[in-house]
Amino acid sequence: MTPGCFRPGFRVVCNHSFLPPRAFLANTRGFPYQQSYIYTVTASSPADYGSGVKAKRRVELVDLSVATSEVRVRAAVSSRCSVNATHFQGKIEITDLGKKNSLFLLSATLNVLVGVGSSVEPIMLSEFGDTEKTMAFRPSCKSEMMDNQQFAANGSCSTLGCCLAVLPLPTQTPPLTRFGAGFMPRPRRPPSTWETTTTPCSYGMVVESSRYNFSTPDLYGHEGLSGRLSRGVPVALDFVIRSSAGTSSSCPVEDRQRPADYACLSGNSSCHNAAGGGYVCRCWVHYHGNPYIANGCQDINECELRKQSDELSLRYPCSSDGICKNRVEGYDCRCKSGMKGDAIKGHCSEKFPLPAKVVVSLAAFVVACVLMVMSRQLLKLKRFYEQNGGPVLKGVKNIRIYRRKQLKQITNNYKHVIGEGHFGKVYMGILEDKQQVAIKISIKIDKHMKKEFTDEVIIQSEMRHKNIVRLLGCCLEVKAPMLVYEYAARGSLYDVLFGLKRIDIISVDTRLGIAIGSAEGLTYMHSAVESTIRHGDVKSANILLDQNFTPKVLDFGTTRLLARGKEEKTDHVIGDLSYIDPIYMEEGVITQKSDVYSFGVILIELITRRPAVYDDQRRYVANFVQASLNNEARNFVDTAITSEADIKLLEMTSKVAVECLKPNIEERLDMKQVEQRLNQILEQSAPYNQKTSYQADLSPAPNDIPLLKDCKNEVHTS
Helix, strand or coil: CCCCCCCCCCCEEEECCCCCCEEEECCECCECEEEEEEEEEECCECCCHHHCEEEEECCEEEEEECCCCEEEEEECCEEEEECCCCEEEEEEEEEECCCCCCCEEECCCCEEEEEECCEECEEEEECCCCCCCCCEEEEECCEECCCCHHHCCCECCCCCCEEEEECCCCCCCCCCCEEEEEECCCCCCCCCHHHHHCCCEEEEEEEECCCCCECHHHHCCCCHHHHHCCCCEEEEEEECECCCCCCCCCCCCCCCCCCCCCCCCCCCEEEEECCCCCEEEEECCCEEECCCCCCCEEECCHHHHCCCCHHHHHHCCCCCCEEEEEECCEEEEEECCCEEEECCCCEEEECCCCHHHHHHHHHHHHHHHHHHHHHHHHHHHHHHHHHCCHHHHCCCCCCEEECHHHHHHHCCCCCCEEEEECCEEEEEEECCCCCEEEEEECCCCCCCCHHHHHHHHHHHHHCCCCCECCEEEEECCCCCCEEEEECCCCCEHHHHHCCCCCCCECCHHHHHHHHHHHHHHHHHHHHCCCCEECCCCCCHHHEEECCCCCEEECCHHHCCEECCCCCCECCCCCCCCCCCCHHHHHHCECCHHHHHHHHHHHHHHHHHCCCCCCCCCCHHHHHHHHHHHCCCHHHHCCCCCCCHHHHHHHHHHHHHHHHHCCCCHHHCCCHHHHHHHHHHHHHCCHHHHHCCCCCCECCCCCCCCCCCCCHHHHHHHC
16 A cells, blocks of 8 residues: 555555545556446437536545466446436446456456346446447346336345346456446337336446345335445456556566566465456466465465365365375375385285285274274364363253254254354354354363353352353354354344344333443353353344344353452453443453443444444544533434434433543443343333333334434534
C-alpha cells in the first residue's frame, strides 16, 4: 500500500470514510474502474446505453490468492425498472479493467451471468466503448414467468424468476477486460399492471459461481435486490504480469538475460505464460510461499505436514509401516527394516525366506496388524480420555460422559454444522429422547490445563438457571474435548439483530425482556457458587435465544475460575475488542465490573440496532454516552421504533447503559443493580404485563444484512 511495497499496477488503497475501512484497487492509467450508465427507454425505441448519465467509481477489493493468481472484487448489479407500461428506467453497470494489456482479466471459468426478474433476458456486455458505441453480445439467458410468481422457489436459478448462463471459455473468445450485464432492447411482451407495480424491476449481474443464491423476495419492490446488494456481488478476476511499460510480455526464453522488471524473484519458482498475454509466477512443486519476492518459495517438510491433519496425510501418503524422511523437492517413504514393498502405496510386507511359510505367516501378519490397529486405537482413546480429565469428570453427577461412537451417532456423523469460530465448529445433534442439542469443539487440553478444564466443566455442570445455557455432557475420547449443550432455536442475539436469522421488527418489550434475562444470568454467575465467575467475553454472539426469545448466556466456561476477592493479571487480553472493558485492556485484570461494561455495549445494540464496532477512540460507545448525557439518546434509537412511549423506555434504558460504561469501575453498577434498574423500566410498560413470554413481530429475514446508513453523519452530529 506504500511506495516500494507493490509492483506498478498492483497498488491497493484504503478508504477510511467507511467503518470499517474498505480496500480498493488503485487506478493505474485510469484503470480499473466501475461506471454506471443510466438511461430511459420506451417500448417503441431501443435503449442508447452510450448516451446515458455516467458515474465512475473505484473497484472494491474483497480478497486475493497469490498461489492461484486470482483476485476477487465487487461488481455492481444492473437493473431495469418499469416506470409505467411503456417506459423503463435502466442502469447498466460496467467494470473496465483496461482496454489494452490489462493486468486483470475476467475469469471465464469462475463466473456466470445471472438474471433475476419475472420477465428478464439479461445479456453479457463486453468491449463496451465510450467512443465506438458498439457492444458484443456474449451469453444470455431468459426467465419468463407470465405472472406465475407462485412457482418461483428459493435456491439455484432454474428460469423461474432467475436464470443463469455460463461464460465462454478463454479459447473461444479474447480475454475479457471490460464487462457488465445488460438487457435485451425491448421486452418480449408488454408488461402487465401486476408486473409494473409488484415486480417492476429486472436485474442482471456477472457474479462468481455459487456466490449468489436466488430468493423469492428478490423479485419484489423497486430496486429491492440492487439495494440489498448495494456494495455489489463478488466477481473473480485473474491477474497477470506485464512489463512496466504496459506492453504485453511473456516468460523470458531460457538461458537468456531476464528483463529488469522480471517478476518471478524467488529462486524456487517458475514462470507460466497466461492466455491473452502476460505471465504469472508459481512456486515449484513441493515448495510453498510467494514467488514474487526474494526467497518467497520455501521447501515444505512433507513428513511433518502429514502429521497435522488427515487431509495432509492423504496428500503426502506414507504407510504406518514406512519411514518418512524429508528431502529437498520432495520426501522419501521406505518400508521399515525387515519389510519390503511400496510404503507410499501402503504395501509393506514381511520378508520371508521360505515360500512354504507364506500363507501361514501372511495370515498371522494380518491378524497382528488388526490387533495392533485396534490396540493403538484403544490406547489412543484412553490417552485422550485421561488427558482431558476423564477420571475426575466421571464422578460429576450432573453431566454425562459420551463415548466417541455415541457422539458420532448423535450428530449423524457430524453432518449438520450450525456454527463456526476460532475454536472450531458447532454441530447439531439429537439425543435418544429426541431432544435437540448443540455439540461444540472445545480447546485442545494439555497436562498443564487439565485441572483448569475439569474445574470449568464442574462449575458449568452446577449451573442451573433459565438464563444460562445448560451443559448436558461431554466427550473426552478426542484430541479436543467436545461439549454437549442445550440447543437454542433462534441462534445468538447477534444473529437475530444483525445476522442471517435477523428479525425485521423486534418490540421494545422483547428487547427489555432479553436484556433483563441476560442480566439475571450474569447476576447468577457472579454470585451463585463458592468461587466467583468472571465471564470475560460478554457479547451479543454469546447470548443465545430460544424459540420464546428467552436469553441464555454462553461461553462462560472459557473463563478462569478465581477465588473470591482474588485478582489475576494476564499479558494476553482475550475477547472481542468491540465489547471489552478498556480497564481490562490497559491493566490486564478482569473483574465482574468488566462484564458490566460489556453488557452496557449490548444494551446499546438493543437500543440502536447497530452492531458494535471497535476503533482506537471507541467512538461507538463514546458518541452514544455523550448523546445520552445530553438527553439526545433518541437520535440513536432504532428507526423502526416509532411509538413515543417506546422511545422513552429506550431513553431510560440508555441511562442504565451509561451507568455500566463509566470509566471508573467503582462508579459502575453491579449486575444485580443493572437487573433491578431494567425491571423498573419494564414495569412502566403496561403492555408487558399482559404478555406471558417475550414476544417479537416476526417477518422473513432477508438474505443480506442491511448496511449502516448515514453512520458518519450521525457520529458527526452527536
